[in-house]
Amino acid sequence: MSMSDAHTALAQLPSSPYLMTSCFEGERAGLIVRSVQSCDTEPALLCVAVRTGHRIEPLIRDSRCFALSRVDNESRLVLRKFDRKGAQEPGDPFDAIAMETMQTGCPVLCASPLVFDCEVVRHFDLEADCELYIGQVLASRALRG
Numbered sequence: 001m002s003m004s005d006a007h008t009a010l011a012q013l014p015s016s017p018y019l020m021t022s023c024f025e026g027e028r029a030g031l032i033v034r035s036v037q038s039c040d041t042e043p044a045l046l047c048v049a050v051r052t053g054h055r056i057e058p059l060i061r062d063s064r065c066f067a068l069s070r071v072d073n074e075s076r077l078v079l080r081k082f083d084r085k086g087a088q089e090p091g092d093p094f095d096a097i098a099m100e101t102m103q104t105g106c107p108v109l110c111a112s113p114l115v116f117d118c119e120v121v122r123h124f125d126l127e128a129d130c131e132l133y134i135g136q137v138l139a140s141r142a143l144r145g
Contacts, residue, residue, distance in 0.1 A: 017071040019082055020048060021107045022059040028094060028107055029056040030082045035130075036068060044137035046116060049130045057131070060120060066135055067106035070114040078109065102139040113143040 021030040035049035048068065050056070060066050071078050081093040098110040102117035109115070118135025125131050 017073065017079065018048075018068045019071050019078060019109060019112075020050065020056065020066055020068055022056050022063055022066045023106050024059045024063040027059060028092075029054070029059050030093065030107070031056055032071065032079060032082045033068075039134060044140075045121065046118060046135050046137060048133045048135065050133060051129060052125075052131055060133060061123075063104070063106075064120045065104035065106055066118055066120065066133060067102065067104065067108045068116045068118070069109035069112035071109070071112065075111075102141075104138060108141075112141075115141040 015034045016036075017032050017034055018036050019030050020033045021028060023029075031050070031054050033048055033050060037047045039045035039047045046068070048066070056066075073079075078097060081097070094107055099107040100110050101107060102115070104117050104119065106117060108117065116135070116137050117139040118137055120133055121136045122134035123131065124134075
């Protein structure tokens with residue numbers, strides 16, 4: 001199997017954009033992630049792949065928490081403001097978007113139909129372009145649509 005075949009096969013896995021956020025001592029950051037997977041149900045655990053080098057990393061490390069809000073593909077403002085490939089815009093990217101907090105204090109999208117508020121239980125540095133965070137779900141919201 002060539003790498004091209006592997007990339008084609010990986011593209012077939014279910015994927016949805018999520019806004020991953022974290023905060024610590026008044027500072028907050030967010031980025032769009034697409035690799036989110038359930039790890040276990042008892043306790044409820046999620047695994048998130050995050051590109052290395054993003055400014056959210058020290059906030060997750062210091063706060064030991066993160067939140068995930070599923071983003072509709074039509075939510076262009078959120079996708080643009082938190083695109084992991086784009087440069088951080090000046091100012092607070094959260095200002096123009098309705099946010100709330102749950103148990104950990106990490107911001108979540110008010111309009112998101114699916115939200116997870118998590119405490120980090122494991123972190124894996126893969127020595128690649130991504131790191132893995134395993135979070136125990138402390139609070140969640142799932143709206144039926």
